[in-house]
Amino acid sequence: MAKKGKKEVPAMSTSSLPDIVFMLLFFFMAATTMRDTDPLVTVSMPEAHEITELDKKGLVNIWIGQPLQRGEGDALKIQLNDQICEVSDIQDLVHDASAKKGMALSQMLINLRVDKTATVGKLTDVKQELRRAEAYSISYAAKTRVH
């Protein structure tokens, strides 16, 4: 028969906790990138099979989606460089973005993150402005389609 006595559970050693947490920290530092712009619109991305990974360098995002802030109405808005803008502002803002990155517009890739409920007309307006700004490399952002 077991001895009857007041047994105390020994305290769990927490000396390896910092190591574990540091390991996690390094993993996240290596695997993630800094968020550079705060989204002001939400975009529900369409899905496609034939997509490729885009190089982060020289990438400029243009969002077309539902504004997050209330009171902006239901219409889809365009976001470029941290601000909601109109179609007519795109030329200037794209030039600003290229100046900020110190890269020529021809080396940059404009990533169009367009909501799947947007109309092609809206997209065409944006594309026309990009052509006027002489930014010819674009990509249509999409999620990987599985089926």
Add this chain to the structure above:
Amino acid sequence: MAKAKRKAGEINSSSMADIAFLLLIFFLVTTTMDVDSGMKRTLPPIADNEQQQQDVELKQRNVLMVNVSKEGRIMVGTEEYMPSDLNRRGDHSRMSREVLDFLAGADRSEKKSTDIEPGTSCEISQGVVSLKADNETKYNIYLQVQDELTHAFNVYRDMISVQAYGKPFEDLNEIQAGNIRKAVPVKVSEAEPNDQTR
């Protein structure tokens, strides 16, 4: 004088975990993990009127017209396709098969001998897909059509790659893939908006 071996006091490291946690949480909040992925396209420069008139007229047989109506019906050449024709059965959808046939079919688009690298040349289609969509067309269906067009071109690239190097496109090395990409560009022309009936 009394000499005593003094031990250096140990630094209390119990707060190390807290510091590390704090850093960890900071990185969790300020960083994102998503990789940007998308379908690349090159826009044509804006042509002035003079240039437009000088534009080389493409031969009728080398152009495949793809029209997407606002209801999502798709005209490819003279045939009508439904959105369900964009769904893949096996490796291809009904629509991408038609586009591939336009590119690779012997009696469809014109083939021209093109150098892939010095000494190797292949008969490559001169076909161009001209994509038009109504302004009211939903982007989702537009992108799916683009997807199937890209797929057809990718499959065509694969065929040329097998012809030239004897292996599929994805097994090629960087230089070979670049050669094929140059010889077989994704020729999807997105129509000028003034071509459309507004």
